[in-house]
Amino acid sequence: MKIDSSKIVLNIFIALLLASCNSIKRVSDEEHLLDKNTIYVNDKVDKTETINNLLYQKENINFLGIPFRLYLYNLARPNIDSIVNSNIDSKPNKRERLEKFLSKKQLNKYVEARIGFNKWLKKTGEAPIIVNDEKTNRTLNRLEAYYFNNGWFNVKVTSKTNRLDNKRATVDYFVETGEPYIVNSLKTKIESPVIDSLYQSSKKESAIKLNERYKTKTFGLEKDRLTSNFRNNGVYHFSEDYVFFEMDTVRTNKKVDVELQIGDRIIKNDDSTRTEPFKIYKIKEVNIYTDYSYLNKDKTIKDSLSVDGYNLYSNDKLRFKPKALTDAVFITPGEVFKDRDRTLSYRYISELRTFKYPNIEYVENPDTTLTANVFLTPLKKFGLEFSAEVSQSNIQQIGLAFNPSILMRNVFGKAETLQLTAFGSIGASKDAANDEDRFFDIQEWGADLMLTFPRIFSPFNTDKLIPKYMSPRSSVSLSTSSQTNIGLDKRTLSGTLNYQWKPNTKVTNRLDLFNVQYVRNLNPNNYFNVYSTSYDQLNEIAQDIGYVGPDENLIIPEQADQFINEVLSDMPPPGLTDDDVQDISYIDERKTRLTENNLIFSSAFSYVRDNRKSLFDENFFIFRGKVETAGNFASLMSNVFGKEKNTNGNYEILDVVFSQYVKTEFDYIKHWDLGKKRVFAVRGFFGIAIPYGNSNSIPFAKSFFAGGTNDNRAWTAYSLGPGSSESNNEFNEANLKLAFNTEYRFNIFDDVYGALFADAGNIWNVLDNVQDPNATFDSFSSLKDIALGSGFGLRYDFGFLVFRFDIGFKTYDPSYPDGERWFKDYNFRNAVYNIGINYPF
Structure with missing residues (x-):
């Protein structure tokens, strides 16, 4: 008889779980398990998360109405260490016999294992929640x-605890707001x-609105607004402590009369205090x-330079x-003090990747001016970085990648x-298309050289169009790579010049002024080994018409290519149908198309709007848009200089037909925070690339694919589509x-989350x-x-990343x-x- 050990383990686990399913197993006779809270607001049940x-x-905590974590906790034995040791010492000489049989060390490990597992049950589970009158x-x-604090000054709140005979209890809360x-x-x-003038000029922006319900937080927001407004208009000594609101509700018939009070500046000396009006300060x-460094702070300055009120010391x-x-520091001599200039300077200097986080201090001068001291500590001239990763995909069993950088x-x-x-990577394919016995038959090697400027790198002055507060960046890069794998193998050479700037904290713009990419396929003769579906279809037709015998196959590549050429010639082999x-x-x-070399001269503009307030914000949207064009300038120059076309009517550069197309992409993501660690997320994507002029197709590197961990999860990457075709390439x-995606995310317990999802979409050829x-x-x-x-899927939130496991089912398959x-x-x-790592969208 065959014994299924997995079923035995499962049955034992179910039996243990059932044994723990008594919720009040660990509740003493004097205690009551909190079964339910109910909040009644003006006699109506309020289930909102806020309340x-x-x-x-x-x-x-329960999942689908079942307190699994409580049941897990109940599996743990109280005082397990005493129980285990008492069991060992229950019979005379039992401990000695066990120590001789197992050794003392092994016996201690056995005891520790029993205790350790018991602790794990308690830690992973959740202790019963006992009704506590103090917490009520x-x-x-x-x-x-x-x-x-939300305007119901006459609110009355009471509670009633209902203790039942089965050691359970419910608590009802009754709120009468008035x-x-x-x-x-x-x-x-x-x-x-000075303060009064600044207030009058901005009072239309006040957070306090007349004839609306009183809210305490509104006055906090107004305090913050006033403080920010005054400190960004020269009032250096102002703080929110000077803002005071006096409320009058006496004989007002449930109305609040508010008086905003702001006194003069308070100046404290050793043994006296005086006041004087606030003043506007300027930067001297x-x-x-x-x-700068703490160790050399007392050293003598050896080099200095003054430029437009900026003094540089070294x-x-x-x-x-x-x-x-001076471009990195937003604090400007001669200008009014603005508190935000220091924040902008911090951000800009940090983005330079040249200095440690700076320190900026203000010193008050006798003439109502300020001196700003900016302390910069340079990072080392050279920095080394190294990263490595292990991956697995539908193409390779295992992949190893490494990226050293200087x-x-x-x-x-x-x-x-x-x-x-x-960068370099090696991998082992799941189904190698060649006959070599190498385990690591996928290889890629390359290098990327990038020069970054903290400004717009241009012969023209762009400061008025893109001022420095937008954190402009320019990057020039040159990269090359060589790939040897189970496919066609290829070598790539590319060069780019791009600009990036941020008009505000939510928007990022990027302009790829030019991007030149050359892709050369090194092993085109291996095509039919890689795309076996196309070969099988071709081979089947050849067998049907007797081009090869019924048990013979077309030889790759010679005979397969020859058969194609003969079929498409003026004298095709007999027996072919029009469909063949x-x-x-x-x-x-x-x-x-997939074996030809590609030469791409492109330009692109990308726009990203992300309205997240922080990394923890779950009520946001992200919009990404991109427009890319390629080959227009090359086509124009070829036409202007009368360059001859090849036999197919295409222009060539360096014996390669350059690509010409327009491509656009739109990506929209929206998250709704449903409360109680629940999120509903949607994503929509549309992309199209249209060839024209010098091209009648899109290069493989610029085309779209469907399926994968961040797309339609019921199909592996590149396995879906195009359309309803039954391709197995x-x-x-x-x-x-x-592409359209929806996902409902919910907390199961602690850092473990679940998800239910639906992914829709496909790819097609058009034009x-x-x-x-x-x-x-x-x-x-x-x-x-x-x-x-x-x-559905599971996620574990480590804090710095989210580990994700999803199972996708083909619900509607257009290939049928x-x-x-x-x-x-x-x-x-x-x-x-x-x-996957992190959320798919």
Whole structure:
């Protein structure tokens, strides 16, 4: 009889779990398990998260109505160490016999293991929540404070604890709000003329609105607004402590009359205090210490330079050109003091990657001016970095990658950085297309040289168009790579010049002024080994018409290429049908496109708007848009200089047909915070690349694919589409893509989260040289080929990253005939298992 050990383990676990399913197992006779809290506001149950989060004591966490963590906790034995040792000492000489049989060390390890597992059960589980009258009273105080601070000054809050005979209890809270108080009027009493003038000029922006319900937080917001406004308009000594609100609710019929009071500046001496009106301060000068450190703070300055009110000092010879540093400091001599200038300077200097986090201090002068001292500590001239990773995909069993990098700072004296990064990877394919016995048959090597300027690198002055507060950056890069794998192998050479700037904290713009990319396929003869589906189709036609015997195969590449050429010639082999010729034409077109070398001269503009307030904000949207064009300038110059076209009617540069196309992408992500650590997220993507002029197709590197851990998770990367075609190629791609994703995320316990998702989308060919009706988008009727995947997943939040495991099921598969597409392979055997880092969108 065959014993299934996995079933035995599962049955034991279920038995133990059932044994722990008594919720009150660890509740003593004098205690009551908190079963439920209910909050009644004006006799109606309030289930909103805002109100329920005010509870000091909540019932045990449950999932689908079952307190799994409580059950897990109940599996633990109390006082396990005493129980284990008592069991060993229950019989005379038992401990001695066990020590002789196991050894004393092994016996101690056995005891520690039993105790350790018991501790794990307690830590992972959740102890029963016992009703606590003190916490109930604290909840009453918190509820009362909440409603009072939101305008219900006459609120009354009571509670009732219902202790049941089964050692369970419920707690009901009753809130009677009464009528809310309304802000009726706002008067001011401001001592300093300077402050009064600034207030009057900005009072339309006040957070306090008349005839609206009183909210305490509104007055806090107004304090912050006034403090920021005054300190950014020259009032150096102002702080929020000077802002005071006096409320009058006496005989006002539930209305609040507010008086804003701001006194003069208080100046404290050793034994006296005096007041004087606030004044506007200006910046007299800015001192920049370019190589400050605590160890050499007392050294004599050896080099100095003054430029437009900026004084640059160095303990050694000044290594930085003045403009590089003055551009990084937003505090301007002769201008009114603005508190935000210091924040902008901190951000800009940090982004230079040349200095440690700076220190900026103000010194008050007798003439109502300030001197700003900026202390900069340069990082080392050279920096080394190294990273490595291990990966797995549908193409390779295992992959190893490494990226050593060297960084050189302040290359030309203007805080430029030069970074040389080498990259290499080796991998073992799952199904190698060659006959070599090497385990690591996938290799890629290359290097990237990037020079970054903390400004717009241009012969023209762009300061008015893109001022320095937008943190402009320019990057010039040159990279090369060589790839040897189970496919065509290729060598790539590229060069770019791009600009990046941020008009505000939410928007990032990027302009790739030019991007030149050359891709050369090194092993085109291996095509049919990689794209075996195309080969099988070609071979089947050859066998059907007797071009080769029924048990013979076309030899790759010679015989396969020869057969294609003969079929598409003026004298094709006999026995071919029109469909056969059309299918072979499709195969030839795809082979030609994927094996040809590519030369791309492109420019692109990207726009990103991200309205997240912080990394923890779960109520936000992100919009990304990109427009890219390629080949226009090369085509114009070829036409102007009368360059001759090749036999196919295309221009060439260095014997390569350059690509010409326009490509656009739109990506929108929206998150809704549903409370209680629940999030609903959606994503929509549209992309299209249209060839024209010198091209009738899109280069493989610029095409779209579907499937994968961050796309449609019911299909592996490159396995979906195009359209309803039944392609089993390793790499399916096209020039039009639609994608829609939805995901509901929820907390299970602690840092473990669950997710339910649905992913829809596909890729198609459009306006290019592909004629296969199953793969092309020709009308809105093609939308019926949108694939739908659904599934569920688990996430573990480590804080610095999220580990993700998703299972995707093919819910609607367009590769099947109409009427057979729903739930055709909806099972675990055909499911796709995805492992990823962080959320997919």
